[in-house]
Structures are given as structure tokens and as C-alpha cells.
Amino acid sequence: MASNLASKEIIQQKLQQAASVLKSMDADLWVTFVQETSAGAERVFSYISPGNFTWESTIMVAREGKPTVICGRLDQQDFEESGLFAEVLTFVQDFKAPFMEYIKALKPRRVAVNFSLNDSSADGIPHGRFLYLESLLKEALPGVEIVSAEPIIGALISQKTALELAAIQEAVNVTVDILGEIHAFLRPGLTEKQVYDFVNGKIAARGLVPSFETLVFAGDRGSGMGHGAATENPIQRGDLVHVDMGVFVRGYASDMQRTWYVLKEGEEKAPDAPQRGFDTIAGAVEACRQALKPGAKGVDIDTIARSRVTSAGFPEYPHGLGHQVGRYVHDGGAMLGPAWARYKNTPFLPIAEGQVFTLEPSLTVPGFGAVGIEEDVVVTASGARYLATPQTELWYVR
Amino acid sequence: MASNLASKEIIQQKLQQAASVLKSMDADLWVTFVQETSAGAERVFSYISPGNFTWESTIMVAREGKPTVICGRLDQQDFEESGLFAEVLTFVQDFKAPFMEYIKALKPRRVAVNFSLNDSSADGIPHGRFLYLESLLKEALPGVEIVSAEPIIGALISQKTALELAAIQEAVNVTVDILGEIHAFLRPGLTEKQVYDFVNGKIAARGLVPSFETLVFAGDRGSGMGHGAATENPIQRGDLVHVDMGVFVRGYASDMQRTWYVLKEGEEKAPDAPQRGFDTIAGAVEACRQALKPGAKGVDIDTIARSRVTSAGFPEYPHGLGHQVGRYVHDGGAMLGPAWARYKNTPFLPIAEGQVFTLEPSLTVPGFGAVGIEEDVVVTASGARYLATPQTELWYVR
Numbered sequence: 195m196a197s198n199l200a201s202k203e204i205i206q207q208k209l210q211q212a213a214s215v216l217k218s219m220d221a222d223l224w225v226t227f228v229q230e231t232s233a234g235a236e237r238v239f240s241y242i243s244p245g246n247f248t249w250e251s252t253i254m255v256a257r258e259g260k261p262t263v264i265c266g267r268l269d270q271q272d273f274e275e276s277g278l279f280a281e282v283l284t285f286v287q288d289f290k291a292p293f294m295e296y297i298k299a300l301k302p303r304r305v306a307v308n309f310s311l312n313d314s315s316a317d318g319i320p321h322g323r324f325l326y327l328e329s330l331l332k333e334a335l336p337g338v339e340i341v342s343a344e345p346i347i348g349a350l351i352s353q354k355t356a357l358e359l360a361a362i363q364e365a366v367n368v369t370v371d372i373l374g375e376i377h378a379f380l381r382p383g384l385t386e387k388q389v390y391d392f393v394n395g396k397i398a399a400r401g402l403v404p405s406f407e408t409l410v411f412a413g414d415r416g417s418g419m420g421h422g423a424a425t426e427n428p429i430q431r432g433d434l435v436h437v438d439m440g441v442f443v444r445g446y447a448s449d450m451q452r453t454w455y456v457l458k459e460g461e462e463k464a465p466d467a468p469q470r471g472f473d474t475i476a477g478a479v480e481a482c483r484q485a486l487k488p489g490a491k492g493v494d495i496d497t498i499a500r501s502r503v504t505s506a507g508f509p510e511y512p513h514g515l516g517h518q519v520g521r522y523v524h525d526g527g528a529m530l531g532p533a534w535a536r537y538k539n540t541p542f543l544p545i546a547e548g549q550v551f552t553l554e555p556s557l558t559v560p561g562f563g564a565v566g567i568e569e570d571v572v573v574t575a576s577g578a579r580y581l582a583t584p585q586t587e588l589w590y591v592r
Numbered sequence: 593m594a595s596n597l598a599s600k601e602i603i604q605q606k607l608q609q610a611a612s613v614l615k616s617m618d619a620d621l622w623v624t625f626v627q628e629t630s631a632g633a634e635r636v637f638s639y640i641s642p643g644n645f646t647w648e649s650t651i652m653v654a655r656e657g658k659p660t661v662i663c664g665r666l667d668q669q670d671f672e673e674s675g676l677f678a679e680v681l682t683f684v685q686d687f688k689a690p691f692m693e694y695i696k697a698l699k700p701r702r703v704a705v706n707f708s709l710n711d712s713s714a715d716g717i718p719h720g721r722f723l724y725l726e727s728l729l730k731e732a733l734p735g736v737e738i739v740s741a742e743p744i745i746g747a748l749i750s751q752k753t754a755l756e757l758a759a760i761q762e763a764v765n766v767t768v769d770i771l772g773e774i775h776a777f778l779r780p781g782l783t784e785k786q787v788y789d790f791v792n793g794k795i796a797a798r799g800l801v802p803s804f805e806t807l808v809f810a811g812d813r814g815s816g817m818g819h820g821a822a823t824e825n826p827i828q829r830g831d832l833v834h835v836d837m838g839v840f841v842r843g844y845a846s847d848m849q850r851t852w853y854v855l856k857e858g859e860e861k862a863p864d865a866p867q868r869g870f871d872t873i874a875g876a877v878e879a880c881r882q883a884l885k886p887g888a889k890g891v892d893i894d895t896i897a898r899s900r901v902t903s904a905g906f907p908e909y910p911h912g913l914g915h916q917v918g919r920y921v922h923d924g925g926a927m928l929g930p931a932w933a934r935y936k937n938t939p940f941l942p943i944a945e946g947q948v949f950t951l952e953p954s955l956t957v958p959g960f961g962a963v964g965i966e967e968d969v970v971v972t973a974s975g976a977r978y979l980a981t982p983q984t985e986l987w988y989v990r
Binding site (some may be wrong): 196237246249267286287288307311319322326343406407412488512522523534 | 647666708709718910933
């Protein structure tokens with residue numbers, strides 16, 4: 195859908211980034227090969243396309259930086275008018291003819307294609323489409339080498355430009371405002387679902403959409419983090435209440451969590467157990483932010499938080515410490531996670547300047563509920579910087 | 593997103609259809625293998641899943657019909673509570689362990705996987721994910737055969753159940769209502785964009801969303817069918833005006849077109865040229881409906897309309913006659929189209945009872961604009977039936 199496409203300026207910057215990574219990979223051409231995209235397209239598509247394609251189409255970036263589109267005739271005008279592409283080649287009956295002509299003229303030795311065994315955000319081309327593309331490339335150039343475009347897509351995700359950072363910052367600012375509104379709204383007796391509806395109403399009132407399904411958990415009654423949605427479970431005095439939410443602004447996401455304690459009659463502060471849970475998480479977030487800098491490894495940052503949680507006597511959380519945020523709330527590329535098989539090599543990819551990560555350790559305090567703080571940080575040359583004032587105190591609902 | 597998931601009853605019917613096709617293919621297991629789905633999943637996913645997966649997960653249907661899910665622990669409760677699956681197996685660190693255990697116990701000889709060289713709606717698994725799945729299957733069972741799940745996905749698309757047909761019928765009914773509202777609204781001086789906004793407002797007022805981007809074309813001023821969106825081009829007397837629109841009702845789409853002629857001062861009817869264009873298209877639609885029945889071939893139905901348009905002296909339209917409509921506006925599977933390379937084998941797949949197709953030939957009348965009628969029809973044992981009263985007269989704007 196149009197609203198999920200990036201601005202022209204960002205697309206131009208992404209096409210330039212792609213050309214520069216192509217050179218460093220010693221590859222000659224990057225091919226993104228899609229079918230009708232209005233019903234959904236692979237993730238990287240939204241970084242590099244100003245519109246949707248009706249039939250099978252490619253966006254290609256050659257090493258020297260000339261981006262080319264091959265698309266159906268009905269789409270020609272939109273892509274030409276975008277001014278982003280050196281050439282827009284078209285067809286009516288068969289994609290193959292203009293594609294083969296282009297490939298035979300360019301004669302690429304190494305072609306980068308969107309598949310990856312590691313990073314699902316770079317694993318975009320469907321298997322049948324890959325087989326077809328491979329057969330066309332080998333027919334045109336029998337000696338051609340096909341390589342994974344993972345480094346290109348990783349760079350597009352990781353190298354956030356000033357325009358991208360500005361959009362994410364605005365998404366974070368809106369999220370902070372809404373978290374403040376939630377703070378004023380929370381009271382015992384509200385169900386998780388009522389809080390969920392309140393949050394989504396506040397997002398919609400700003401003309402925005404959530405960057406993922408808002409999560410609301412109250413207490414430790416089996417409806418905690420193992421449950422995928424808000425329920426009719428009512429907030430009770432003595433509960434921990436936990437909200438996980440974000441919004442899209444100009445196609446870029448925020449992703450934040452805050453935790454409240456609902457004071458019992460006569461209580462002026464939280465009991466020791468939930469307070470200790472909160473302090474463990476808040477301390478872990480800040481320790482990770484301090485360690486997160488260019489050249490660090492995601493797996494090591496994850497270990498800092500994970501070992502603080504387990505050595506404080508809480509069970510290990512069943513997810514990674516943090517992920518990149520951008521065009522998607524889980525943006526792919528390098529992550530801050532443990533060396534678990536399901537994360538493949540992504541916790542070992544290098545941390546670099548310009549990346550935006552979440553820091554989101556969590557734990558459950560038996561009898562009280564879940565504690566989760568999630569901060570969004572940007573990696574700069576001198577270290578990681580919070581995009582919003584972090585939560586350092588447990589917030590009270592009176 | 594939740595709103596794009598089918599009802600539980602439909603999912604149950606689709607899982608049963610899948611098991612029955614598996615038997616006819618002499619295959620033992622169908623595997624749909626996805627990554628985090630909230631940011632988008634392959635098309636068939638919405639037919640068979642009651643919720644979203646957070647990590648890599650499978651929905652599997654075994655020959656004897658027992659559907660099984662393997663998913664991350666955080667998603668377990670949602671999938672168990674759906675009651676649709678015989679087993680919900682979970683993991684935290686590595687998908688591989690429960691998957692291998694399941695495969696080694698089942699010992700399938702032939703496994704159907706979602707890739708296709710023909711039908712992009714059946715080409716869902718990303719290439720890297722396919723390589724990973726293939727390596728797991730071959731490690732568990734060295735002799736296993738991996739085959740395309742195209743026949744299963746084609747059946748899920750094509751064999752519309754009564755519940756699916758009821759949702760499509762309701763989407764068509766709403767569309768007919770809105771087309772009537774457009775008829776009352778159209779007048780010279782309105783821009784394409786104003787009509788577009790009117791249509792989308794009428795859709796939103798009903799709490800629905802468009803099944804695709806609404807198209808509005810007025811006149812023959814270069815902003816016709818080659819342009820992807822409504823523009824500031826104003827409707828003028830003497831124009832043909834053409835609207836292409838649809839809505840989703842309970843996750844099922846409609847897709848219809850109507851054509852108007854804007855009478856000039858003093859005109860009581862359209863001039864000969866646009867009238868002849870309209871009659872050509874209306875006649876082609878009805879001739880195709882009469883020929884469309886179980887056992888027919890899409891390519892032959894397409895030829896009926898195409899040859900009527902060209903033998904009336906109009907240029908051949910650059911698209912197929914019609915496509916299936918369902919969970920997606922372009923639903924995939926068998927289509928009514930010419931033998932062009934970009935349609936692969938889909939115009940040769942069998943027409944069967946229960947399929948819902950569009951019939952949408954089009955042409956341009958030089959100096960006047962585009963003529964397009966699009967009817968939605970369901971194939972029954974005795975032939976194709978219109979889901980709404982077809983447009984048989986050119987509608988006038990006075």
C-alpha cells in the first residue's frame with residue numbers, strides 16, 4: 195500500500211547505499227524481482243520502490259549506481275515520473291525479453307539476489323521465482339555467479355540516514371506522549387482490553403497506525419507475556435501493569451514498553467519484590483546502553499542483560515534483548531540476542547553507527563506480573579543515545 | 593493483521609480441503625513454513641492460520657488430516673485456544689528440535705512445499721527458507737521427495753465454500769450500492785481525485801476497506817488506463833468515465849467496473865463511437881459468461897472476448913480477461929487469460945465448480961476514454977452466474 199512506501203528522498207539514498215555495498219562486495223548487479231506487489235511484497239521492496247507493480251517486475255541497481263526498472267506497461271508512467279530510475283523498461287506479454295536484453299548488455303559477473311539463510315528480512319525472493327531468475331541469468335550468461343544480497347539489505351536497514359532518524363524520533367516522541375496519556379488513564383478495574391482500546395484510540399486520533407499490535411498485561415494471572423493479546427482480565431490493586439506499543443510516522447516505527455505498579459490501599463510504594471524486579475530491568479537497560487557502541491557484538495550486549503536478570507534470581511526471558519527498528523518494527527539485520535539457533539548469525543553481525551535498536555529485557559515477578567522496559571536507542575560514534583527519557587522509576591497507579 | 597485472517601469455520605474447511613488434495617497427489621504432508629508473520633506472510637497463510645506467529649513456525653497438514661502447528665512458546669496459547677490443530681508443539685531456542693521429532697515420527701515419503709514456477713500465489717516460501725527446510729527434511733529422511741504444493745493452494749483458492757461465497761456476495765452487494773451512489777454523484781467538473789475520495793469515503797463510512805486501490809479515469813487525455821491513480825483531471829462533457837473498485841467483507845473481496853458517458857449539452861444519447869465501444873464490451877462479457885463452465889479452459893474464454901474487441905476494430909487490451917476473486921482481489925490459481933509468457937500455465941488450469949472469476953475486457957475509444965465493465969461470476973455445475981445485475985446499458989451523466 196502507498197502508505198507503506200518511503201519518501202522519494204529516502205529511496206534515492208537507499209539506492210545509493212545499495213550501489214556502494216555492491217562495490218564493496220565486488221558484485222555488479224543487485225536484482226529485486228517481485229510479482230504483483232499491492233497484495234504484499236518482500237520487506238526490502240518498501241525501501242527502494244516509489245509505487246506498486248502490477249505484474250512481475252524488477253528493480254535493479256548496477257555497480258556504477260544506475261537504477262533500472264523493468265515493469266508492465268501499465269506501471270510505466272508512475273515509475274518514470276518518480277525520477278528515481280535511469281531507465282524504465284516495459285513489457286506487455288513477457289518480462290523475459292527486456293530483462294534478457296538488459297542482462298546481455300550489462301554482462302554482470304556476480305549478481306546479488308534477495309535470499310539468506312541467516313536474516314529473514316533479506317530472504318525475500320520466493321523459491322519458484324528464484325529458480326526462474328536463475329534460469330534466465332544462466333541462459334543469458336552461463337558463467338554468472340549468484341550471491342546473497344544479505345550485505346546490501348543489511349546496510350539498507352542499518353545505515354539510517356538523517357531523514358530516517360528524524361521519522362523514528364517523531365514516532366518515539368508520539369509514543370512518549372501516549373504513554374503519558376496511559377499513565378493518567380490507568381486505574382484498578384479497567385480490563386486489559388479497555389487499556390488496549392484506549393491506546394489504539396489515541397494512536398488513531400493522531401491519524402497514525404500502530405507499528406505492531408499493542409500489548410497490555412495486568413498481574414500474574416496466566417494472561418501475561420505468554421498470551422498474544424489483551425484480554426478481559428481486569429487491573430487489580432497489587433498488579434504490575436505492562437504496556438508494549440509503537441506507531442508508524444512517515445513509514446518508520448517506534449517500539450517502547452513501560453511498567454506500572456498499582457498501589458494497594460495504604461501502600462505508598464511498591465513491595466520489595468516488584469521493586470527489585472523493576473530495578474533489575476532498569477539497571478540492565480542502562481548497562482546495555484553503555485556497552486552498545488560501534489564494533490560491539492550483539493551477543494555480548496545481550497549477555498549483559500540476561501546475566502543480570504538470572505543472577506538476580508529471575509528466570510531467563512525467552513527472547514532477545516533487542517532488535518533494529520525502522521521501516522518495520524522488527525527491522526532485521528544485526529540483532530542484540532543470544533546465540534540461539536533461531537537467531538542464526540544475526541547476534542554476531544557488527545554493530546555500527548546509525549543503527550537504531552530496542553533494549554527490552556523482561557522478567558516476571560511471581561504473584562505480581564511482568565516487568566518490561568523497552569527503550570529505543572541510536573548507535574553513534576561515541577556510543578548509544580536514548581531517543582527518549584528512559585524509565586528509571588517504577589510508575590505508580592494510585 | 594488479524595483483520596486479514598479468515599474465520600475459524602473457513603480455516604477448518606480449508607485444512608480439510610488440503611488433506612483431501614494431499615491424498616489425490618499421493619503426498620503425505622503439506623508444510624507451510626513462515627517467519628514472523630505480523631509484518632506480512634505468504635498468501636496462503638491467511639487461509640489456514642487463526643493468528644500471527646512471532647518466530648519461525650510451521651502449519652502442517654498430514655495426509656490423514658491431522659493439522660499440527662510448531663511455533664514459539666509465546667504463541668502457543670492462541671493456537672491451542674483456536675481448537676483447529678491436533679497438536680501445538682513449541683520451542684524457545686530452536687525450531688529444529690520439535691520439527692525433527694515430528695518428521696522422524698511421521699516419516700512422510702512426499703512432502704508438499706509452497707513453491708511454484710507457474711502460480712505466484714502458490715510461490716510463498718522464500719528461497720533461503722526453502723533451502724533450510726530442504727536440509728532439515730533430508731537430514732531427517734534422506735530419501736524424502738519434495739514436491740510443489742501448487743495443487744493444494746490452487747484447490748484452497750478455487751473450491752469456494754458456502755461461507756466464502758456468502759462473504760464475496762456481500763462484498764459484491766456493497767459494491768453495487770456504492771456504484772449507485774457514484775452514479776448519483778458524478779457531474780462534469782469533478783476531478784478524478786474527487787470521485788476517488790468520494791468512493792473511499794463511502795467504503796470507510798461502512799466500516800470497510802477497499803480490496804485494492806480504487807481507479808477513476810475520465811476522458812481520453814493521457815490519464816487513462818496507463819496511469820495508476822486518480823489525478824486532478826476534471827470530468828468534461830463528452831467524456832467516458834470509468835471506475836474500478838471493490839471492498840473486503842469478512843476478508844473476502846469484490847472487484848467491479850462500471851462505465852458512464854457524460855452527455856454534452858443537447859445530447860440525449862452517446863455518440864456512435866463510445867456506444868459501439870460499450871456494446872462491444874457488454875457483448876463480450878455476456879458471451880464469456882455463457883461459455884464459462886466446468887471443464888472449459890481459461891485461454892479459450894479469454895479468446896472469445898479478445899477477438900470480439902479486435903474484430904470490432906479496437907486495439908487489444910494489455911491484460912487478461914479475468915482472474916479469481918477471494919481472500920485477495922487477484923486470488924491466483926486458474927485464470928482467464930491469453931497464452932502470454934507472463935501468465936505461465938495459469939490460463940490452462942481447469943475451470944471448476946465453485947470458482948469465482950471477474951470478467952473484465954476493456955478498450956479505449958479514441959477521443960472519449962476507456963470502456964470497462966467488470967462483472968463477478970461464480971462457476972456452477974450448469975454454468976456461470978452473475979453475482980450482481982450486469983451493466984448492459986451505458987450509464988449517462990447529464
